Amino acid sequence: MEKLDLQALGLRALNEKLQNQTDETNQKDWEIINPRGSHAIAVGVDAPINVTVRGSTGYYCGGMNKQAHIHVDGSAGPGVAENMMSGTVTIDGDASQYAGATGHGGTLVIKGNAASRCGISMKGIDIVVHGNIGHMSAFMAQSGNLVVCGDAGDALGDSIYEARLFVRGSVKSLGADCIEKEMRPEHLDILRELLEKSGCDAKPEEFKRYGSARQLYNFKIDNAY
Amino acid sequence: MCGIVGLFLKDKSLEADLGRMLSEMLVTMTDRGPDSAGIAVYNAHQAGRAKITVQADHPQTDFDGLEKKLGTAIGARVKMDVRDTHAVLTMPQASLDAAMAELRQLDPVIRIMGRGESIEIYKEVGLPETVVSRFDIAKMTGTHGIGHTRMATESAVTTMGAHPFNTGSDQCLVHNGSLSNHNSLRRKLRRENIRIETENDTEVAAAYLTWKLQNGSSLGEALESSLNDLDGFFTFVVGTKDGFGVVRDPIACKPAVMAETDSYVAFGSEYRALVNLPNIEQARVWEPEPATVYFWNH
Numbered sequence: 001m002e003k004l005d006l007q008a009l010g011l012r013a014l015n016e017k018l019q020n021q022t023d024e025t026n027q028k029d030w031e032i033i034n035p036r037g038s039h040a041i042a043v044g045v046d047a048p049i050n051v052t053v054r055g056s057t058g059y060y061c062g063g064m065n066k067q068a069h070i071h072v073d074g075s076a077g078p079g080v081a082e083n084m085m086s087g088t089v090t091i092d093g094d095a096s097q098y099a100g101a102t103g104h105g106g107t108l109v110i111k112g113n114a115a116s117r118c119g120i121s122m123k124g125i126d127i128v129v130h131g132n133i134g135h136m137s138a139f140m141a142q143s144g145n146l147v148v149c150g151d152a153g154d155a156l157g158d159s160i161y162e163a164r165l166f167v168r169g170s171v172k173s174l175g176a177d178c179i180e181k182e183m184r185p186e187h188l189d190i191l192r193e194l195l196e197k198s199g200c201d202a203k204p205e206e207f208k209r210y211g212s213a214r215q216l217y218n219f220k221i222d223n224a225y
Numbered sequence: 226m227c228g229i230v231g232l233f234l235k236d237k238s239l240e241a242d243l244g245r246m247l248s249e250m251l252v253t254m255t256d257r258g259p260d261s262a263g264i265a266v267y268n269a270h271q272a273g274r275a276k277i278t279v280q281a282d283h284p285q286t287d288f289d290g291l292e293k294k295l296g297t298a299i300g301a302r303v304k305m306d307v308r309d310t311h312a313v314l315t316m317p318q319a320s321l322d323a324a325m326a327e328l329r330q331l332d333p334v335i336r337i338m339g340r341g342e343s344i345e346i347y348k349e350v351g352l353p354e355t356v357v358s359r360f361d362i363a364k365m366t367g368t369h370g371i372g373h374t375r376m377a378t379e380s381a382v383t384t385m386g387a388h389p390f391n392t393g394s395d396q397c398l399v400h401n402g403s404l405s406n407h408n409s410l411r412r413k414l415r416r417e418n419i420r421i422e423t424e425n426d427t428e429v430a431a432a433y434l435t436w437k438l439q440n441g442s443s444l445g446e447a448l449e450s451s452l453n454d455l456d457g458f459f460t461f462v463v464g465t466k467d468g469f470g471v472v473r474d475p476i477a478c479k480p481a482v483m484a485e486t487d488s489y490v491a492f493g494s495e496y497r498a499l500v501n502l503p504n505i506e507q508a509r510v511w512e513p514e515p516a517t518v519y520f521w522n523h
Contacts, residue, residue, distance in 0.1 A: 037496035056496050056510075075510065077496060078480060096480065096512055115512050116477055134477075135515065 002027055006041065007034040015040070018068075021047035037077065042070050045087075062089040065106060081108045084125055090198075097134070100127045103144065109198040116153065119146045122163055128198035138165055139175065147194050149202045157210055161217075165210040166191050168202055177216040183209045226376045227388075227401040228254025229481075231462045231492035232502075233369040233469035233521050239488055239503070243268075244365030248357040250491075250498045251372035255353050257494055258376035261387040262356040263348025265397040265464055268367035270343040275321040275394075277314045278338040278346045279328060280384055287334050288312050299323040309359040310384075311338065311347050318342065321394070336385060341395030343368075343466055348387035368523060371464050373399035379407070380425040390428045392419070393435035395466040400427040401479045401494060402458035410454070430455060434463065448472045448518045462492055467523040477515035484508040490521050 004014050014032065021027065025047055032053045035041055039058040042051050046066040053061070056074035066085040075093030084103040091099075094112035101117065103125025110118075110127070116134035119127050124144045132150035139155070141163035151169035158175020164187065165178075174180075191204040230250035234240055247264060270276070281287035284307060292305035295314060303324070304315040316324050321340060328335055339346035347360040353374045357363065373388035380386045389397040404410075407426035410433060415421060419432045419439075433454065437447035444463065448470055451461070460479040463470045471492055473481055484491045484499050486508045493499045496510070513519055 036500045037498075058495055058497055075496070093510075094512065096482075097478070116515065135475075 001029040001031055003031045003033060005033050006038055007036065011038060011040060015043060018042055018045045018047075018049070018051065021045070021049050023047060023067075025049060035074070039077070042068070045070070048087075056093065065089060075112065076110075080110075081106070081125075084108065094131070095129075100125050103127070105144075107194075107197060111199075113150065119144075119163070122146065126194055128194055128200060130198075130200055132169070135172070136175070138163055138178075141165070145190060145194060147191065147198075147200075147207070149200055157212075159216055160212045162212060164190070166207040167210065168207045171208075171210070174210065177213050178210055179213045181209045181211045183207070226257040228257030228374040228494045228498070229399050229401050229460065229462050229492060230254060230372045230494070230498050231370070231399075231464075231469060231471075233490040234367075234488065235490070236488035240368060241366050243367040243370055245363040246502065247370045247372050248363045249501050250493060251353045251357060251374060253498045253500075254372075254374050254494055258374035259352055260375045260377050260382045261348065261350040261384070262353035262372070262374045263346065263387045263389050263399075264357065264360075264362055264370060264372040265339065265344055265346045265389040265391070265399075266362070266365050266367040266370040267343045267395070267464060267466065268345065268365065271315075273318050274315050275318045275340065275342055276345060277316075277321070277324060277328065277340040278311055278344075279314060280311050280336045280338050280349075281334060282310065284310050284312070291335070295324060295327055298327045308347065308361065310349060311360065313345055339389070339391035339397065341391070341466065344391065344395045344397060344464070346389055346391055346397065348373075348389070349384055350382055350387065368467075369464060369469050371397060371399050371462050371469075378403050379427075380423060385423050386425050388427055389464070390425070390431040392421070392428065392431040393438060395464075396431065396435060396438070397464045398427065398431040398434060399462050400430060401460045402474070404430060404455055404457035404459065406456040426457070430459065430461065444468060444470055445518055445520050448520070452516050460494075468520060469522075470518065470520040471513055472518050473513055473515050475516040481513050482510065483513055483519070484510045 030051045035055040037058045043063040045068040051070045053072045058077040060079045062070040063082045068087045070089045076095045078096040081089040084106040086106045088107045090109045095110045095114045097115045098117040100108040107126045110129045113131035114133045118133045118137040120139045122141045122144045128147040135153035138157045142161040148167045152171045155175035157178030188204045292303040296303040299320045301320045388399040404426040407429040434447045460473045
């Protein structure tokens with residue numbers, strides 16, 4: 001375990017150390033102390049390492065992550081795990097707006113609530129939120145899975161493409177072209193695996209599935225104002 | 226961008242540290258808005274007395290003899306405390322309106338920053354660190370306060386364009402965002418005889434709340450109706466003589482974090498602003514919901 005004090009080291013030096021790790025690194029475990037809500041902690045990491053952040057983070061923590069397992073022992077500011085490619089980002093507390101935005105792969109787990117625009121334009125990432133999510137979540141979501149164990153806010157899945165949305169609680173409203181869909185056995189299997197992987201004891205049968213009605217894929221004159 | 230900080234104390238023993246805590250919070254938000262900074266502090270007032278905070282570009286000459294001149298004009302004793310480019314004029318509550326009218330005649334040499342029984346407002350162009358040290362904010366005591374650091378979008382970088390805006394006695398408002406219907410609303414409010422000094426969008430929001438309050442709304446009701454009548458992006462933090470409120474527009478893209486303990490309620494545009502507060506690790510920390518009014522009163 002290598003311990004890095006963000007306040008002593010500074011953000012650039014800290015991120016450089018993490019970004020310099022390769023597939024062959026022997027230094028697998030890293031701990032970051034004194035994050036104090038700083039921005040861009042542990043961004044652009046591309047190595048199979050474990051990073052634990054002791055405290056809450058500011059904007060874009062774990063952005064562009066590849067391979068690494070990043071764990072925030074606190075809450076995260078806007079844009080956590082933005083554009084993640086692979087690996088995992090786990091937040092023990094809440095996440096602010098646009099968590100997991102544009103993510104291509106990997107798994108983002110938020111054990112508290114996520115604010116607005118969670119999973120906006122997601123492109124293959126899996127996001128599991130143990131609590132609630134805010135409005136405009138999964139806006140223009142292209143692929144991947146968004147699992148919400150609590151409630152979803154207004155306009156869920158507006159202009160959605162092929163991402164799957166699973167919500168256990170209530171949905172305040174669905175966005176344009178987002179509809180409730182049949183939950184088939186293959187969906188229950190996907191959901192079961194995601195819930196297990198993210199340490200959530202909710203039952204897949206308690207969820208509803210939402211997705212695209214596929215009416216906005218091509219320009220239709222009837223949709224114009 | 227813009228950065229907002231706010232602190233509302235429940236524990237009286239922290240009042241001596243209000244200025245210091247608020248100054249530290251504001252400086253952490255420097256990179257959200259380095260154009261100008263301002264702070265409103267609510268502190269103990271003498272019964273029956275009122276305060277007007279004024280600003281002048283050349284304080285040595287412009288404030289010279291101001292308290293005597295004003296005292297003679299309103300027929301009452303006026304006390305003046307100068308802090309850098311600002312001065313706080315204290316007078317009997319009954320003479321506040323007369324004093325405001327008198328000071329307005331001296332504009333633009335003397336500019337009014339705020340008035341009320343307990344509010345003092347200090348704001349200038351420059352980095353937050355410079356502004357808070359010029360006015361020695363760290364030594365101020367108070368019950369609650371609001372700070373703002375500005376990245377200008379809707380009007381010029383001037384002292385008058387800096388936040389907080391005070392448009393009614395003991396009221397103040399700071400804003401992160403931009404309003405798109407401020408020109409039409411300004412015209413409407415001026416027809417209602419609400420005084421608006423600048424072309425700034427935020428001052429219109431402050432004046433809108435003043436107008437609502439004058440027409441019998443509570444602050445909570447005024448903030449609720451702002452959600453319908455103001456068009457644009459906003460996270461507002463407002464102060465009154467004994468209260469502190471927060472509201473975000475329904476889209477809520479302007480950031481906000483709040484923390485509450487038995488000793489205080491704190492607001493920051495980012496969590497970074499809150500990290501030095503006492504027992505922050507034990508505080509309830511949350512993001513205020515969109516289109517929801519939050520309000521605390523003493």
